[in-house]
Amino acid sequence: MRDDRRQECQPSGQQGQQVPPPPTPCTSPDDANSPPWAIMFEAISELCDEINELKKDKGKSAYDGQQGMLGADAAPRGREGSQGDANTRNNASNRHERVVASPLSTQSVLTDSTAGFSGFNAGSDEDEDGEIHDEPNIGSTLLHSAKTYGSLEDISEDMELPVADMVHYLFDHSMREEEYKQIVEDEVTKRPGNCHALTRVICNAQIFDALTIKAKKTDSSTKEVSKDILMAATIIIKSLTVLDKIAQDEGHAGVAQEVGMINGALALLGNANHRNNLARRFIIKR
Structure with missing residues (x-):
């Protein structure tokens, strides 16, 4: 007779995770030809452990991204020290709350996005004391734009004004x-x-x-x-x-x-x- 020694998987310390029974030696030819149940259960257990680790890493990365959006001013108030930081991280990872950026962080993002815009140059600057200082004159922006958006014809240097007037008259009105x-x-x-x-x-x-x-x-x-x-x-x-x-x-x-x-x-x-x-x-x- 075949000695059926297969046992059911007992739950481990973590909820929903199955631990396979210890492997038993083969005592009959039927056991030698049976499927390797122990190996299959061991592989499933390893997959469950990897999934749990990925969930932990995902929750930690989401919390770090939310803290980066909040900035230094969004630290937890009322409790200071490592205990308050740990409680905040646990609450954010468990509840998966949606964090809204503060007005200060939004203002910094808008400032960075418009820092590279050079279409309009201000003529003066204001310091912390409220005093206005004029920037040095670097040329007319309007004249520079007129050359940029003007005619694309390849031309040379200007001639003397009387010569230019003569050319205009001859080619427009003839002799x-x-x-x-x-x-x-x-x-x-x-x-x-x-x-x-x-x-x-x-x-x-x-x-x-x-x-x-x-x-x-x-x-x-x-x-x-x-x-x-x-x-x-x-x-x-x-x-x-x-x-x-x-x-x-x-x-x-x-x-x-x-x-x-x-x-x-x-x-x-x-x-x-x-x-x-x-x-x-x-x-x-x-």
Whole structure:
């Protein structure tokens, strides 16, 4: 007969925790083949112990976080010393009370969150005695903001005011008629004999007669634009020739640098003239 020596688990000192009975040796082949109940109960007991330890650690961490929110002013009053601190910790962990931050701690949090904001700078500061001290002037905040939120165009240094006024007037209102004729009729606007690219392009008479009235007006306007571009290029070429000779004879590095810059302006004029001729061709073919 099989000797059944399995015993029920007896409760331990802690409520709800089971302690397995001591293992018994196998006395028959049936006992040797039976499941290892003792090992299973021992594993369950270890899991229960770990769960209880986790619960204790969780309650302690929650209490520490609540004390950090309260700050130094929220210490328990009425009882001082280690006994009062222990009672407070036990009550907080058992009841799981919700702690509300004090006004002082809330004010410190708001102060820290706005300390990094630099959008508005105060012009004065007040010390503990109530006296107001002006901060040193570090420049206009409004002018700094105007540069920050202004135009993103990449520009260089400002020119003299009379020169800037002249540029504004010429590019906004064009030249006056008498001044325009004075420049156009000058000898400097005549192209060099070997610069055939500076010759004005004229539409064929038969093709021009076949155009509509609107196309004729548009072609005439673009032809006048091309004439001004060519005359400006002619003046620049002749000025470049004189400046380049001065740079070679006198070895003036500054003049040589200016020659290179003005040559870039000549290249832009040639590019503008080419695009203008393409626009005229498109108008005629349309």
